[in-house]
Amino acid sequence: MGRFGVLSLALAAAFMPSISAAEDVVVVYDGSGSMWGQIGGVSKVGIARQVMGDLIATWPEGANVGLIAYGRRRGSDCSDIETLIAPSPLDRPAFISAVNEVTPRGRTPLTEAVRQAAELLSYRDTQATVILISDGLETCQADPCAPSAELAQQGVNFTAHVVGFDLTEEEHAGLACIAESTGGVFVPAQYADELRDALAHVQTVVDLQPLSSPEPVTEAEPEPEPQIDADIDLEAPATVLTRSSFTVSWSSTIDGQDYVTIVPDGADEGTYTNYRRVRQDTDNSLIAPAESGLYEVRYVLNEGSRTLASAPVEVVEAEIAISAPEAVTTGASFSVSWSASVHPQDYVTIVPVGADEGTYTNYRRVRDDTENSLVAPAEPGLYEVRYVLNEGSRTLASTPVEVVEAETSISAPETVITGASFSVSWSASVHPQDYVTIVPAGADDGTYTGYRRVRDDTESSLVAPADPGLYEVRYVLNEGSRTLASTSIEVLEAEVILNGPDFARAQTPLRISWSVAIHPQDYITIVPAGADEGNYQDYIRVRDNLEGDLNAPAEPGLYEIRYVLQEGARTVASLMLEVVGADAPLDDGAGLVVPSQASPGETINVSWSGSADSADQRISLARADQADFSWIEAHRIGEQTTLELTMPDEPGPYEVRYLDIGGQTVLGRAIVEVE
Structure with a gap:
């Protein structure tokens, strides 16, 4: 970090403008993640809170002051700019509280924050002053210099003062231009004391006193300052x-x-x-x-x-030569080289031929290099690659480049099932960050659903949408989100047959099967009957299987077993399931009658009324947790409708089952608690 102090108030009086007390002021406060950096073992945000608190205590009530913060809510969102206090008579406790609640975590969209502060102040109609406090440069691909100059040009009397906290030497110019282009002051500060002096300095420039008629004051004649004479080489x-x-x-x-x-x-x-x-x-x-x-x-x-x-x-004048290919394809990366770097913050960019000074699209800082790469615009035409001075945004060298239409083709199946994975191929990759996607037919450019970056490949896979209809598979340039190639595809409704029991006891295992696995990430779940789409409780992924096990819900009631597409969480097949109590008898026409309780070793009477067509029917006794066709004992039955069973000596839940062995069906079951 460079070691820069703050201009003294005596020096300020010599060159700083005087601003009327009638104007409103908005403080733009840095809430970016870098504010957690430390100086002398103390976080910058902690220093800033203390200094702001001390300074605000000296501001008079009645001064119209607002507060905007950026980067305080989300990690990587350049739109994270929030008005915490609209310009209004200063409420010191509320203002200090708002500053203290700013928790740094995000990026540094300071250019847009300054613009929003200007709009908040109605800068086109009234005098407006912004005080920007920042510990770093713009991180949201914006150049604050040109927009600040435009605000000054469009406004009645718009001024931005900048306090740069803990900046490197290279970072100074990137913030100083905001103040310079609006007639404001730029004051760098390195330490806590310097930050306090810097803000006090800006306060002397911005007259925050409410309008009143001051009492006349007779000032004493100042003592003449001693002149310093020294020989400095x-x-x-x-x-x-x-x-x-x-x-x-x-x-x-x-x-x-x-x-x-x-x-x-x-x-x-x-x-x-x-x-x-x-x-x-x-x-x-x-x-x-x-x-x-x-x-x-x-x-x-x-x-x-x-x-x-x-x-x-x-x-x-610096003499710089710049070179680039004569022609490049839309959206492609290409090499740029220059003979020398004047300043590390200068940059190279590609713009339409004849574009105004300061215009830029994507750019690269030259640093100490002599070559880098740019990405061609999405639209074909005549362009120029420029070497631009960071100071003043003046073009020092340029070379023409023709951007020609990239040629690529894309292919995909004519039809695909909803939610299914399908292959996509393309003839060539223009840029690794381009992508393929599937969208509704005729969707606007830039629309996308699921997508895959093309990288250096020529094929990949996409997942079909959950809703049937006509769609397009598109190859889209990352630069400008322009569609370069497309092909039509029809998404058809998936047909899945789902099988499972109609009745089940609470929390008992259920075997469920399905006719086809559309996508490995689709899932089977059991939800209350009529539950909204996307609801789920316990579930199993279908993977490449056609059957799996789930436990019945714990609460009796009506439920649905659902096959749900991972894409869009849409149900494509369902089956009703009635869940009864854990001890409730289950009967599929057998009319099985069994006592609910018995003593160890007791002989009980079992009767039934129904039968099946199968010649092999049996009454079995099993532990309640045994598989359906496993048992302790089983008795083949014929014309009789009653049977005596002796219960085990060991207490616990047991189940009497009416089995159709030929059809492998349980026609009835009932729990007997041995105790």
């Missing part, structure tokens, strides 16, 4: 490239809060562009302006903003 290169970083050195330091800066040759005292506090160092780096010309590097006293030493510097 300041050295800088004779020439530097536009927007490049260069080294400045000085022979000695008067005060650590003095600073070095680069300004146009002959600029008024107190003028500055980017600057560095001298601290206890004797050298540091500055960023050259984006415009060529004659400049001077100055050593400026913090006290009085007086230049103590200067050195001339000529800023010359």
Whole structure:
């Protein structure tokens, strides 16, 4: 991290604008995950809460202040921007409470947050001021510089002041442009005390006092400040490239809060562009302006903003060559190279030929590299690849590129069953992040259901929707979500035959079978009769099986056994099931009569009234947990309708069963509790 202090209030008076007390103010507060970083063993969010609390305590009641926070609710959502307090007379406890409730967790959509703050302030109709407090750069693929300039241009008197907390040297320019383009101030802070001074500094610029008629005050004549004279030798290169970083050195330091800066040759005292506090160092780096010309590097006293030493510097136009293919296909990745990097935050981008300065689509920071890759736009046409200075968003070099229509074909079956997996193939992959998907016929571009990235493959699989109808399988460019190829497919209703018992005792095992497994992730479940689609209790995945076991529900009642598609959680087959009590007799026309209780070793009378067509019918005695066609003893029956059974000596639940052995059917069953 660079070590940068906060401009003193004396220095502020020399170059900061005065803002009327009549304007409303919105504080845009950083709730991104990086605020959990620590400085001196204390989290940045903890420091910010304390400092904001101390500062708000000094703000007067009646000042119209609002609060917006970003990144406080969701992890990776660039739309996570929330108005916590609309501009209104300051309620200190409520404001401090709102700040303290911001729990960092998300990204940094600061560009959109500033825009929403401006809209909240009706910036097109009234004076509006935004104070942005952030510990990092935009992370939602937006460049805050150009939008901030547009807000300033469109607004009556829109100003954004920026407090950059714990930033690197490279990150300063990315936030400073917000303030510079709106006439505001950019104040970097590295430590807790500096953050407190930075916010106090901004408060002096934004007059938060409510409108009133102040009592006249007679001010004493200020004591003349002693003039400091010292011999400082300041050295800088004779020439530097536009927007490049260069080294400045000085022979000695008067005060650590003095600073070095680069300004146009002959600029008024107190003028500055980017600057560095001298601290206890004797050298540091500055960023050259984006415009060529004659400049001077100055050593400026913090006290009085007086230049103590200067050195001339000529800023010359950087000469950069950039190259890219003459033609690329829509949505494809292609290589870009450049002869040299002026500044790491410069970037390369591809835009329509003749696009306005500052226009960009996808881009790559140049860093210290000389090559990278871009993705071609989704629409064919004439474009140019540009090397753009981060400072001022000025194009330094460009080369033409023709984007031609990519050619690919896609194939899939003519028909598929609802919820079934099916194969898709395509002739070539344009970009690994492109995808194939199935959507209703005629759906808008960008619509998708289940999808698969194409990677470097030429085939994959999709799952058919749960509802029958006409659909399209599409190859979609990731860039612009444009459909490149499609083929029609009809989704047919799945036909599944489900088999299982009509009656069951509570919590007893049930064997269930189905005629076909449509998709391995489909499932069988038992739910109350008439339950909403998607409801489930215990379930089994069908996998590649055609039967499986589930336990009956614990509560008696009417239920449904359902075959449910994983895709869309839609039921394609169901079977009614009546669940009775755990001890209730079950009878399928046998008319089985059995005592409900018996003593150990007691002989009981069993009778029945019905019979089956099978020649092999038996009355069996089994433990209640034995399989249906396992038993302790079994008796073949003929014309008789009664039988005596001797109960086991061991207490517990037993079951008397009327079995049709030929049909492998249980025609009746009844529990006998031996106790």
